Amino acid sequence: MHSWVDGQEASALNLQNRGLAYGDGVFETIAVRDGRPSLLSLHLDRLALGCQRLAIDADQALIHDELLRYAARLRDGVAKLIVTRGDSQRGYAPASGAPARRILQGSPLPAYPQANATDGVRLFPCQTRLAQQPLLAGLKHLNRLEQVLARAEWQDSSYAEGLMRDTDGRVIEGVYSNLFLLKGGTLLTADLSRCGVAGVMRDALLAQAPALGLDAQVRDLGLDDVQQADEVFVCNSVYGVWPVREFAASNWPAGPVTRKLQAVARTLLDT
Incomplete structure (x- = not known):
């Protein structure tokens, strides 16, 4: 093109x-x-x-x-x-x-493996940290070197995404996606007021959550929140929603809330 x-x-x-x-x-x-x-x-x-x-x-x-x-x-x-x-x-x-x-x-649209959506993905634990700059937080600006360095950390194709934290150790996002957790019936995603990209699919799913009967909260997240979650998924505006099945020593099923939001994301991308 x-x-x-x-x-x-x-x-x-x-x-x-x-x-x-x-x-x-x-x-x-x-x-x-x-x-x-x-x-x-x-x-x-x-x-x-x-x-x-x-x-x-x-x-x-x-x-x-x-x-x-x-x-x-x-x-x-x-x-x-x-x-x-x-x-x-x-x-x-x-x-x-x-x-x-x-x-x-x-x-062309990326040819992601269908298994990413059906079976879920593994997250790589990135060592590259996101610097905190509130003036730029949330924006999709052209300075993406942190993501370039993070993506260079793994070559194993069994990892579809990486998990990134900020310089204080807070869980922020994926390398090219946003992260959601379901914990105790509450849908959680990271506060992006210090760093990170406020993805449009993230915003769309947060807007849809009340109509689906979900209590959605934006707050600081730690690794313990991820490890204790009932469901984990990542999202962006190209592929929609992928369940996360594994991160470090933790494993999750592709749960019912993830599947419901996956269907919502698919509808949003098709309309």
């Missing part, structure tokens, strides 16, 4: 782009099915929040329209939408008046 820069087909980017030089931007990874971007409003809301917090002046209506046109052409796959602060000369100070750059790239 061709790449677009600022709404036009392009195969190159200005070497002075601040996204390349400093990771100065944000991005969204969006599943596209039958020409429609899944969870579109949640993705665009998070993108707008990231631009606002980083003071990147990007035309959100234009981004919306370009994404719809690109998805219609892609048909089925994954669209990666990148917004950078634009181009500038050397130095950290942003150039005043430089227009934001909008980049769209397409790829």
Whole structure:
């Protein structure tokens, strides 16, 4: 699939782009099915929040329209939408008046093993820790070196994901997913006010929880919470929900709450 820069087909980017030089931007990874971007409003809301917090002046209506046109052409796959602060000369100070750059790239939907969804996945215990920076917490900004280092820790294909903690040892998320626990009838996910990415599937499932009769809480989590959980699963906006069957010495079944939320996620991605 061709790449677009600022709404036009392009195969190159200005070497002075601040996204390349400093990771100065944000991005969204969006599943596209039958020409429609899944969870579109949640993705665009998070993108707008990231631009606002980083003071990147990007035309959100234009981004919306370009994404719809690109998805219609892609048909089925994954669209990666990148917004950078634009181009500038050397130095950290942003150039005043430089227009934001909008980049769209397409790829096929990943061919994940069906067993990830049916039987569940193993989590690798990552040693790379997430630094705490409340200003950037929750955003999907372009600085992903912590995830790159964490993913490089294992080559064993029996691990589908890794579990990441922050510098104080709190459980935060997967390398490319968010983590949920069911503990004593309560659905738990990590507080992301210090670090981590607030995934759009995470937000969607939290919004759906009350209608399903689930008490959902966002709070600090430790390894003991994971080990004592009744069910564990990971989620993102491309594959939906995967049960976690094993982490370290702990094992879990793919329980009824996980299966219920898996079905919800599947519906959200298909509509």
